[in-house]
Amino acid sequence: MSEDLVEQIAKLRRELNAIILAHNYQRPEVQDVADYTGDSLELSRKAATTDADVIVFCGVHFMAETAKILSPEKTVLLPDEEAGCPMADMITADQLEQEKTKYPGVQVVCYVNSSAAVKAGSDICCTSANAVQVVQAIDRDRPILFVPDQYLGHYAMRRADREMQLWPGYCPTHMKIGIKDVFRKRERYPEAKVLVHPECRPDVIDAADEALSTGGIIRYARSYQGSTLIIGTETGILHRLNKENPAVEYVPITKRGLCPNMKRITLEKVLWSMTAMRPKIEIPEEIRRRALKAVQRMLRL
Ligand code: 13P
Numbered sequence: 361m362s363e364d365l366v367e368q369i370a371k372l373r374r375e376l377n378a379i380i381l382a383h384n385y386q387r388p389e390v391q392d393v394a395d396y397t398g399d400s401l402e403l404s405r406k407a408a409t410t411d412a413d414v415i416v417f418c419g420v421h422f423m424a425e426t427a428k429i430l431s432p433e434k435t436v437l438l439p440d441e442e443a444g445c446p447m448a449d450m451i452t453a454d455q456l457e458q459e460k461t462k463y464p465g466v467q468v469v470c471y472v473n474s475s476a477a478v479k480a481g482s483d484i485c486c487t488s489a490n491a492v493q494v495v496q497a498i499d500r501d502r503p504i505l506f507v508p509d510q511y512l513g514h515y516a517m518r519r520a521d522r523e524m525q526l527w528p529g530y531c532p533t534h535m536k537i538g539i540k541d542v543f544r545k546r547e548r549y550p551e552a553k554v555l556v557h558p559e560c561r562p563d564v565i566d567a568a569d570e571a572l573s574t575g576g577i578i579r580y581a582r583s584y585q586g587s588t589l590i591i592g593t594e595t596g597i598l599h600r601l602n603k604e605n606p607a608v609e610y611v612p613i614t615k616r617g618l619c620p621n622m623k624r625i626t627l628e629k630v631l632w633s634m635t636a637m638r639p640k641i642e643i644p645e646e647i648r649r650r651a652l653k654a655v656q657r658m659l660r661l
Pocket residue numbers: 384398399400401473487488489531557559572573574575
């Protein structure tokens with residue numbers, strides 16, 4: 361059945377001149393059918409440069425929206441329109457405008473995990489892979505407001521040694537990783553390095569060896585000399601780690617680290633969406649143009 365689905369998807373991909381992009385947290389079978397799997401930054405770069413006519417985005421809404429911001433002439437499909445990101449929903453464009461009035465001359469750094477309308481009200485975007493670099497690139501004499509993830513913001517603030525105002529958003533999935541999980545795994549695997557995502561709480565990041573984007577975790581594993589790695593992020597990443605570098609044993613820091621929205625995309629939905637050519641991502645042009653400036657400013661860095 362699954363082979364049949366894969367074949368039908370491959371056939372439609374050729375007919376539509378489509379590219380299938382999948383985030384590192386997607387289900388194994390969805391990652392396997394994709395042309396390209398990566399973190400948010402890698403996927404947005406791919407979306408900006410592909411010559412496909414259709415982008416099938418296997419991820420969550422803001423990721424597909426970022427692809428549309430970058431490639432408005434392409435059809436961007438999100439196989440399940442309910443696949444959102446609760447963190448992205450923690451700030452609206454109106455709330456952002458209200459907050460900006462508190463800090464004259466403010467520069468808004470916006471994590472890509474946000475709506476197109478929030479990006480449109482921001483000066484520059486960042487992902488977990490480049491947040492520190494983005495913050496460092498901002499004029500020293502300008503106040504900075506970081507939205508919506510307080511924890512990525514806190515991490516970037518410390519690494520870049522810059523004061524910032526942090527919007528109190530967070531990722532519910534990464535909140536499930538606690539300091540006790542780090543201690544327990546360290547006790548059980550004393551030789552292993554602990555890698556966590558910068559969306560984790562500061563105490564978890566401090567207790568880990570590295571805080572890395574999902575792409576950063578994949579790269580770290582490639583050159584790792586030890587035998588075991590403790591992985592502190594959404595468990596979907598284990599599939600790619602095991603596939604690309606099976607010599608290392610990967611231990612999830614907790615099995616609770618699951619993003620239900622990422623798991624909404626299934627092979628059946630990918631096929632259905634390519635057949636029906638929906639749900640399509642649409643963004644009002646005025647918002648898209650303003651959001652594009654913030655995304656491009658990040659990509660140029
Ligand atoms: P990455 O950009 O590191 O892939 O992270 C995206 C995300 O949603 C993390 O929760």
